[in-house]
Amino acid sequence: MMFKKLSFILLTILMLISCSPSAKKSGDNKADKRDTVQVKNVDDRQYLVKVGDMAPDFEMILPEGEKVKLSDLRGKVVMLQFTASWCGVCRKEMPYIEKDIWQKHKDNPQFALYGIDREEPAEKIQVLRDATGVTYPIGMDPDASIFGLYAEKDAGITRNIIIDREGKIVMLTRLFEEEEFNEMVAVIDKMLEV
Secondary structure: OHHHHHHHHHOOOOHHHHHOOOHHHHHOOOOOOOOOOOOOOOOOEOOOOOOEEEOOEEEEEEOOOOEEHHHOOOOOEEEEEEEOOHHHHHHHHHHHHHHHHHHHHOOOOOOEEEEEEEOOOHHHHHHHHHHOOOOOOOOEOOOOOOOOEOOOOOOOEEEEEEEOOOOOEEEEOOOOOOOHHHHEEEHHHHHHOO
């Protein structure tokens, strides 16, 4: 029993480290200046927003040049997914988002799903889409300013934010846990019931 608890704790810490911005390496394979990881309480998700808050507004650009403004999506159920090519857990989760959420609801005009790629150019977004097989739109957050509206700037990614038709946050996730993911799918499905 003690071994299972210790294994779970170690696995959780490794997942947090792998999807924190400090795990990202610069082009010369040396860790960038954020290469120090401070693991807080594993229950601390480092969000700056909470369920019930109005989702902070932002505008982002898709690699194709189209602009998307969150407030323009009012009246729709919106899912935001913070991601990056260097995040292993993101790569694991994205095909599930594609299969269990995007493919099910992409033709519903009452639904919008946008990935938000943290601090990478358009070329990296395409590499990520190719590697994960996702077809949902992914916008750019080159300086993590959008991310910084929702979570502490140096917090890890693999985060999903579900927003209702009025613009309020109804669910926040962190990392990729099957039970929480299934709960998120059920929340989206229920919100889109006619």
